Amino acid sequence: MIPFLDLKKINQQYRNDIIEAVSRVVDSGFYVLGQEVKAFEQEFALYCGTKYCVGTANGLDALSLTIRAWKEMGKIDDGDEVIVPANTYIASILAITENQLKPVFVEPNINTYNICPEKIKQAITPKTKIILAVHLYGQLAPMQEIMTIANEYQILVLEDSAQAHGASINEKLAGSLGHASGFSFYPGKNIGALGDAGAVTTDDKKLAETIHALGNYGSHVKYENTYKGVNSRLDEIQAAILRIKLKYYASEVLLRKKIAIKYAQNIKNSLVTMPITHENTLNSLSNHVFHLFVVRVNNREAFQLHLKSNGIDTMIHYPIPPHKQKAYIKYRHLLLPITEKIHKEVVSLPISSTMSNIEINNVIQTVNSFNIES
Numbered sequence: 001m002i003p004f005l006d007l008k009k010i011n012q013q014y015r016n017d018i019i020e021a022v023s024r025v026v027d028s029g030f031y032v033l034g035q036e037v038k039a040f041e042q043e044f045a046l047y048c049g050t051k052y053c054v055g056t057a058n059g060l061d062a063l064s065l066t067i068r069a070w071k072e073m074g075k076i077d078d079g080d081e082v083i084v085p086a087n088t089y090i091a092s093i094l095a096i097t098e099n100q101l102k103p104v105f106v107e108p109n110i111n112t113y114n115i116c117p118e119k120i121k122q123a124i125t126p127k128t129k130i131i132l133a134v135h136l137y138g139q140l141a142p143m144q145e146i147m148t149i150a151n152e153y154q155i156l157v158l159e160d161s162a163q164a165h166g167a168s169i170n171e172k173l174a175g176s177l178g179h180a181s182g183f184s185f186y187p188g189k190n191i192g193a194l195g196d197a198g199a200v201t202t203d204d205k206k207l208a209e210t211i212h213a214l215g216n217y218g219s220h221v222k223y224e225n226t227y228k229g230v231n232s233r234l235d236e237i238q239a240a241i242l243r244i245k246l247k248y249y250a251s252e253v254l255l256r257k258k259i260a261i262k263y264a265q266n267i268k269n270s271l272v273t274m275p276i277t278h279e280n281t282l283n284s285l286s287n288h289v290f291h292l293f294v295v296r297v298n299n300r301e302a303f304q305l306h307l308k309s310n311g312i313d314t315m316i317h318y319p320i321p322p323h324k325q326k327a328y329i330k331y332r333h334l335l336l337p338i339t340e341k342i343h344k345e346v347v348s349l350p351i352s353s354t355m356s357n358i359e360i361n362n363v364i365q366t367v368n369s370f371n372i373e374s
Contacts, residue, residue: 002350002359004313007187009354011194014244018194021240033216036239041199043246044183047166048175050201052208055234056215059162059184062198063095065232066158066180067130069210071099072227075156080129085115085141086321086339088134092160093322095182096132104128105323105331107338111276113137113294117145124149130156135164135174137275137317138190138291143169143177150178158182161201163291165191166253175201185238190252190291191245193238255353256290259360263293263349266364271372272297273345292317295367296345303347303370310366315348 011018025036037055045053056062070076078100084092086105096103106119113136120131131150133141143159150157157178161167164174165183175181185197200211210227213220218229264274273296275288294317297303304314321343323331349363 002312002355002362004315004348004350005188005352006354007192010192010352013354014248017244017247018241021244022237025237025240031236033233034236036236036243037234040234040239040243040246043243044199045201047246048173048181048201050176050181051203052201052205054200054202054208054211054215055239056198056200056211057232057234058196059182059186059198060091060095061215061230061232062182062184062200063092063132063158063160064098065211065214065230066182066200066202066207067095067099067101068214069207070130070156072210072214073206076101076129079127081125081127082130082132083115083120083123083128084132085134085136086323086334086336087113087318087342088132088136088160088322089162089318090322090325090327091162091184092132092134093328097328101130102127103322103331105334105336105339107336108136108342110338110342112139113275113342114139114141115146117142117149120146120149124153124155128153128155130158132158132160133178134160135162135167137288137294138163138167139275139288140164140167140169140174140177147177156180162186162189164289165189166249167289168286176203179204180207185242185245190256190289191242191249193241193245195235195238197234197238197242199234252353253289256351257288259351259355260288260290260293262360263351263364267295267367269368269370271299271370272303272367290351292348293351294346294348296342297347297370298345299372300345300347302372306370307363307366310362310369312363312366313350316346317348318343318346 041053159178159181161174162184167174180202185193214229215232218225218227
């Protein structure tokens with residue numbers, strides 16, 4: 001069986017380094033907000049090209065605390081609107097509603113699956129205060145157009161970079177393109193911890209300081225609480241592991257892109273809609289790091305069954321759009337046909353740095369052999 005993602009095999013590559021890093025933390029006797037967290041924050045900020053990075057407990061908190069910090073700084077208020085792609089993962093929406101803001105669902109581009117700038121402009125009202133730009137599947141949203149709109153209307157831009165570590169445009173990386181960015185280091189991400197972890201990147205010193213305090217019980221100084229904060233701190237051991245992963249990440253991305261190119265060049269099934277990048281070619285990639293390789297198929301159930309019967313595991317990211325979830329039943333009436341089409345048809349193929357050429361070729365041949373009767 002070709003697994004969708006073999007985390008054990010991925011982490012086995014770095015096992016000795018990881019054990020050494022964990023041992024270093026254990027032997028230090030300092031387990032919360034120690035030197036490993038500080039070092040990772042500095043290294044990841046340098047990698048992304050930002051002045052500041054603040055570790056958080058997970059990716060959802062990275063988004064939520066950023067929005068909360070803007071509220072504490074007086075930039076937004078309860079009831080303000082946040083424009084967000086309708087086909088994103090639920091975490092993007094949770095970060096909005098958790099802060100008593102209103103999500104405004106905008107349809108994506110059917111080809112790239114990222115938010116459509118023209119539809120952003122149509123959705124802007126006097127209550128619009130944030131654009132949440134999600135870099136879905138590892139491909140950057142059209143940030144140049146988004147920032148032009150944001151500057152015109154004086155709107156904050158929060159990147160959801162949970163799937164796009166290292167994606168770039170004009171040599172600027174995800175995390176440095178908006179006013180702030182939330183990252184996830186969930187184990188299955190391209191840079192994955194061995195547990196939950198997240199971070200915020202920004203050039204705004206005041207924002208970084210506020211997020212740090214909010215995630216540390218609302219405290220800038222121990223036992224002095226400026227805000228009604230929470231406990232959302234990057235774990236010291238996870239920070240040490242992430243420092244290892246960051247060191248090897250360039251080779252990880254390169255391998256993913258090579259697989260993506262091979263898929264793109266060799267999958268020739270008219271029943272399967274292949275991903276399209278903003279650059280229109282997989283041979284000159286920069287803005288896509290292929291956290292996921294997502295295709296669309298009308299007869300998805302038959303397609304997945306065909307691959308499974310040939311020993312290939314697949315996943316669906318994501319089967320139900322946020323506005324159709326029970327948690328957001330108040331938005332169920334919305335007519336979002338592009339989003340709903342995407343969620344009915346998408347299938348994620350295996351892609352990881354540990355796949356062998358035999359496995360890659362097997363995926364290609366099996367996808368090509370699918371037909372409507374399969």
